[in-house]
Amino acid sequence: MARRKKSSHQPLWIIAAIVLLAAAFLGSALFQSTGNDPFRTVAVLDIPAYLDNANSLRGNIYKVEGEVSNSLAWSPSSGRLIAVDVKDDTIPVLVTNEFNAINIQKGQKFIFVIEVDENGVLKTKDLSKA
């Protein structure tokens, strides 16, 4: 009888262990993901809202992560204007001169902290490789 009772508790322990292991894995993964984003406190840019009316976002700071698709222009005084693919959209980002040291090439992924200026231009405040 006793032997029979002992064997009935084993599956529960196994399930609990699995659940703990899964929780540990998920927690680790979550930690991993948030732990690599240095601008995790900055709000993500609402691309549709930006395309629809940039004025409403003027002066705000957002972060946006995307892949550099093209270099549009370069100004010695203002910096580099690049095109960044974000999902299905492409947005222009002005990488100011303070980031001249960073090589920005087509196909690279970056996280940009940007400020929406008065012309709706996304001016880089910070950036890091994604």
Add this chain to the structure above:
Amino acid sequence: MKKVCFILAAAAAAHAQVPDSQPPASGAPAPAASQSGGSQSASSSGSKGSQQGFLGQDVPFFDPGSDIVQWNGKSWNINNNRIFEARFEKFLNAPEATTESDRDYNRLLSQIMDKLAPNTISAKSTDEAFQLLPQASEFDIDARLCDAIANQVYASWLAKRSNDRLTAANQSLEKERQRLEWNSKMTASGSSLGGPSSSDGAAVEEWKKQQQLKRDMEMQPLATRLAEVNALLKANQLKREVAELQVKIEFQALIVQHFLQRRFQHVVIGTRFYRSIFSDGDSLLRVGEDSKSLFSKTTGMPPTVGTLDSLANEAMRDVREGVQAFKFLLEKDELESATKRLAETFILGEYMPEVRTITRDDKRRALAFVQKSNQLISAIEVKDYALAEKLVKDLDVSAKDFDNSKPMAAIETARTVAAMHIAKAKNAAVSGDKTTLENELKSATEIWPRNPALAEVGGMIFSQADVQQRALVDFDQLLSQKNHRQIFDDKMRFIAATAMYPQKQEQLRKVLDDMAVIEAAIIRAQEVEKRGDYAGAWESAESAFLQFPDDNKLNQVRANLTTKAADFVRALKRAEEQEKKDQLGSSLAWYLKAQKNYPASDFARDGIERINAQLLPDAK
């Protein structure tokens, strides 16, 4: 003889005629003018001898060669004279004079002439003939001419009776003269009884003187009376001669008047009465010099009553012959000759029974020909050659002897010359030579005003002008509406219409150049569309649309492509909107999105470059 008859007949006919019209201006076709031309020349020649004379005017003259009558310095063509035509047509329409009254009248005239005929005339028959004159004058056709003859005969008889009385008086005077002459002779011979003795010479001498004085005193009244009687005798003789001469002149004047009135039967009656009354053998006509020369020039002899008689008889014979010829020619369907003979006969013998008894049916046939002939003359005069040709054909059919050479020559000449002018006008119209066109049309119109070809050509030219004007109006209207597409679709019409207007030609050229660009853009868009490149096709259409936003066809193509490249177009449009709002960032984002949709987009590339230049003015 015939000529004389025509002269006299024309003299009467001329009363009812008006001057022939002047010939048309030179350059007109010949035949219509030929008759008038003839009259003109005759007129000029006839007017040279114009002088006051018989009947106060010239002696009329008829030239059978040209059918021209000259009188008082004017000329008439007897075949082309409205009064004569009217009179002749009235006669042709009148019924034949075969009534009982007409027959009675003719019978009476015949009886009178028979009774006065030289072989049967007597005092009794003369009286009987005289009694018939009042009966004849009661007929309307006689116009009281027999009355005039009767009056003249009666006046002559009265004059003769007066002469008889003068003769009787003269006989008494002659006896008185003879008695006075005898008495004078007796008185002059004196008496030698009771004188002194011859020894006493002085006494004898004294006695002789006394005797001579006594005789002279006795002779004085006798001589005076004798002179008076002689004077009375001479005066009576002169009076008788003057009275007779006056009556003769009156009678002759009446006969001449009847002759000129073409009352030839009355002339014959008058001459026969004249001869019976004045049987002294003196029948010399004592009329004016002009009237006398009318006869003497044709006969070559001084005119007499006998001349009038023979001329009248000859005229009557000529009338009879003319009527026979008319009837014969009518039977042969030779209407032209028949009508001419009838016209000639009518002029001469209008009042002759032979003419007046021609049946109305016969006259109507001639009338139909006359009417058409007159119509033909009028048609040629007014240069209506189409109608003239039709009439010539009709006359050819109805009258076997109708000579169509003159009218046909006129028609053909007019047609040829008019055709040449019309051809020149057409050439001028094609080459745009307005002056020549107008001149040639004017010339063609002058030659043949009612030329059907002229109307056709005129209509064509005017309709062309109308079409051209309408096209120009349409062009201006479409241009103001900027409806270049309509102008392009109807370009051939407008090219032709503006050919003579350099300013409009330039406007049209610009429109067509623009349309060529639009058409090229449309074709290009359609070709690109066929490859499935809707965005590229739209861009091609949009490029042209920006330049020519009013073209409907381009708009349609562009609208179709807009739906097919909706995302691309939407991105571009949003980019443009944001650009206008100075939202350069958003605008650039939209341009980039459009470029992502259609990487070859010129609009997107240009937009990006434009925004870049604004954002980074010092960009390198």
